[in-house]
Amino acid sequence: MEGHLHARSTVGVHDAVLLEKYLDEDVFIDNLDKRFKANHIYTYIGPVLIIVNPYRELGIHSKQHMKDYRNVHFFEVPPHVRRHSRHFRAGKKVAATLAAVKAAVDENSGIALDDLEATHRENAKFAIADTAYRSLKQENRDQCVLISGESGAGKTEASKRILEYVANASGHSVVAQVKEMLLLSNPLLEAFGNATTTRNDNSSRFGKYMDIAFDFKGEPVGGHILSYLLEKSRVVYQANGERNFHIFYQLLNGASDERLSSLHLTRDISQYQYMKQGGGNQHSHKSQDDVGQWKIMEHAMDTCGVQAEEKKHILSTVAGILHLGNVELEEGPNNYAEVPAKSRDALLKAVQLFGCAADALEKALTHRTIEARGEFVTTPLNKEQGDIRSLRDRFRIISIMDEECLRPGDPTDATFLHKMRNSFGASHQFFKAPQPSVKRGTKTADQGLIELTLKSEQEEYLREGIQWTTIEFFDNKPICQMIETVHKGIISIMDEECLRPGDPTDATFLHKMRNSFGTSHQFFKAPQPSVKRGTKTADQEFILLHYAGSVTYNILGFLDKNNDLLFRDLKDTMSKAKNEVVNAVYPKSELEGKKRPDTAATQFKSSVNNN
Numbered sequence: 001m002e003g004h005l006h007a008r009s010t011v012g013v014h015d016a017v018l019l020e021k022y023l024d025e026d027v028f029i030d031n032l033d034k035r036f037k038a039n040h041i042y043t044y045i046g047p048v049l050i051i052v053n054p055y056r057e058l059g060i061h062s063k064q065h066m067k068d069y070r071n072v073h074f075f076e077v078p079p080h081v082r083r084h085s086r087h088f089r090a091g092k093k094v095a096a097t098l099a100a101v102k103a104a105v106d107e108n109s110g111i112a113l114d115d116l117e118a119t120h121r122e123n124a125k126f127a128i129a130d131t132a133y134r135s136l137k138q139e140n141r142d143q144c145v146l147i148s149g150e151s152g153a154g155k156t157e158a159s160k161r162i163l164e165y166v167a168n169a170s171g172h173s174v175v176a177q178v179k180e181m182l183l184l185s186n187p188l189l190e191a192f193g194n195a196t197t198t199r200n201d202n203s204s205r206f207g208k209y210m211d212i213a214f215d216f217k218g219e220p221v222g223g224h225i226l227s228y229l230l231e232k233s234r235v236v237y238q239a240n241g242e243r244n245f246h247i248f249y250q251l252l253n254g255a256s257d258e259r260l261s262s263l264h265l266t267r268d269i270s271q272y273q274y275m276k277q278g279g280g281n282q283h284s285h286k287s288q289d290d291v292g293q294w295k296i297m298e299h300a301m302d303t304c305g306v307q308a309e310e311k312k313h314i315l316s317t318v319a320g321i322l323h324l325g326n327v328e329l330e331e332g333p334n335n336y337a338e339v340p341a342k343s344r345d346a347l348l349k350a351v352q353l354f355g356c357a358a359d360a361l362e363k364a365l366t367h368r369t370i371e372a373r374g375e376f377v378t379t380p381l382n383k384e385q386g387d388i389r390s391l392r393d394r395f396r397i398i399s400i401m402d403e404e405c406l407r408p409g410d411p412t413d414a415t416f417l418h419k420m421r422n423s424f425g426a427s428h429q430f431f432k433a434p435q436p437s438v439k440r441g442t443k444t445a446d447q448g449l450i451e452l453t454l455k456s457e458q459e460e461y462l463r464e465g466i467q468w469t470t471i472e473f474f475d476n477k478p479i480c481q482m483i484e485t486v487h488k489g490i491i492s493i494m495d496e497e498c499l500r501p502g503d504p505t506d507a508t509f510l511h512k513m514r515n516s517f518g519t520s521h522q523f524f525k526a527p528q529p530s531v532k533r534g535t536k537t538a539d540q541e542f543i544l545l546h547y548a549g550s551v552t553y554n555i556l557g558f559l560d561k562n563n564d565l566l567f568r569d570l571k572d573t574m575s576k577a578k579n580e581v582v583n584a585v586y587p588k589s590e591l592e593g594k595k596r597p598d599t600a601a602t603q604f605k606s607s608v609n610n611n
């Protein structure tokens with residue numbers, strides 16, 4: 001008993017539910033802090049797991065540790081034996097488990113600790129994975145592990161550990177290839193979808209939903225990876241200190257001289273506009289082993305069944321994007337945009353790699369064709385329109401990752417469907433910033449799960465006659481409704497502004513939201529700028545009161561990004577490209593369809609709802 005009390009005072013409690021002052025945030029954080037300092041990065045809140053990112057290898061994820069956790073019950077971690085064992089006995093296993101990942105406090109990150117004793121007993125991530133896996137096998141019920149947290153919190157690492165565990169726990173031989181694909185899908189996705197940001201050297205710039213299909217013996221036989229909201233704008237613009245997607249650096253640093261020469265590339269990052277904007281430090285970014293990652297990525301392509309010809313088309317597209325980025329538009333006669341002589345070389349290289357017609361691409365960058373009453377009218381763009389246009393259109397090119405390099409398949413034939421859906425580009429911050437979980441495409445599920453967990457726990461206490469003060473929790477539903485409701489929600493108002501005739505602007509969109517929600521809605525605030533404040537910015541802002549706190553949004557660019565329209569000229573040019581990757585992203589059928597393409601917000605809403 002004494003030993004137990006001592007342990008508790010030095011390493012806190014394993015489960016925050018057992019804290020005496022369980023409602024006190026300081027006590028809760030203090031408990032996490034204590035445990036973190038003793039190398040215990042995992043803490044439960046009932047069936048929910050909190051992970052504090054240690055930012056260093058603790059040596060607790062080895063094969064031996066995985067073995068230790070195999071068939072060791074989640075409930076063996078004291079003091080939850082009773083509650084969890086009953087869940088199992090009654091077959092009432094909570095179907096989904098929320099692994100809430102919290103970011104580490106920076107100043108604690110470098111603590112040197114030698115006491116790793118008993119850490120493996122607390123390697124709760126494996127416990128979660130093992131519980132889910134065993135429940136799947138024994139109870140034949142679908143399992144879901146939901147991981148959320150802010151950028152850099154450790155979500156990707158946590159998901160990799162879970163995948164590793166599943167791959168290791170299941171059998172051998174027949175499914176070896178599927179397992180390898182499970183693990184290798186990550187470097188492939190990360191090459192095309194991750195980038196170095198100021199918060200995380202390997203930040204996923206898209207949300208991910210992964211599912212793994214198992215046969216009746218519990219062997220993985222295939223899976224799907226669905227992705228949301230790839231940050232397309234990063235292709236053309238990187239903030240200070242940040243990089244473009246890893247693939248560009250991997251290609252330039254890792255590919256052979258022959259490969260680079262066939263793509264008309266030089267091994268010099270400073271030559272490419274799309275790779276050098278983030279500032280000097282990216283040129284020699286130490287934390288990213290681009291050469292090593294290139295090898296892993298190539299191996300992953302082979303393992304995932306990407307054929308040599310496909311690979312060539314994928315890399316040609318990546319290189320073509322870099323060349324296109326070096327095409328600058330200039331003002332010609334009558335202020336019309338034109339491709340100057342100095343950019344012609346880059347344009348021709350892009351043309352060759354995409355396999356499209358040079359005059360068609362040039363015209364598509366500098367002209368616009370619209371259809372009016374069955375007739376097509378082409379007008380030249382001025383430089384500003386051309387710049388905006390070509391920037392936006394180049395965003396779309398990144399959607400090669402949508403279809404091709406990550407190829408479709410069927411879980412039953414053990415191939416993966418990897419998609420990077422066309423989505424918001426920069427404006428995905430609209431969704432991402434306030435609600436990290438939305439980025440994961442699980443907006444409602446996340447909140448639902450918290451409610452579900454609290455609700456089921458509280459109901460259980462009530463049933464058992466345990467004295468309990470009901471905890472009020474923030475209900476996210478009204479905010480989701482305010483964003484999503486058909487006709488009246490923010491997305492509908494924004495879509496309406498994008499589609500209506502006349503002269504809609506970001507300001508008219510803000511005005512309409514003010515009219516719809518009022519200036520002092522419970523969750524929406526956008527006061528008219530007072531004379532005293534008088535600042536221009538105030539009239540460009542609105543505030544949403546999310547469950548995690550209030551977030552101020554600047555309205556500028558919302559409509560443009562939501563429109564996400566690819567002009568007909570570029571679509572047409574690309575649909576005729578010989579490069580099969582480019583061509584597949586822009587099918588001719590899209591051109592023939594009469595329906596106006598969905599806005600970015602609607603595409604996102606549908607993709608989340610459909611999956």
Ligand SMILES: Nc1ncnc2c1ncn2[C@@H]1O[C@H](COP(=O)(O)OP(=O)(O)OP(=O)(O)O)[C@@H](O)[C@H]1O
Pocket residue numbers: 053054055056057058149150151152153154155156157158200201202203204205
């Ligand atoms: N369990 C862990 N042990 C040691 N280091 C970790 C762990 N989890 C995360 N890290 C470190 O933190 C970094 C960021 O983690 P990760 O990429 O998983 O964050 P994320 O939540 O997926 O971020 P983003 O949303 O930006 O993609 C990793 O590159 C790794 O260095």
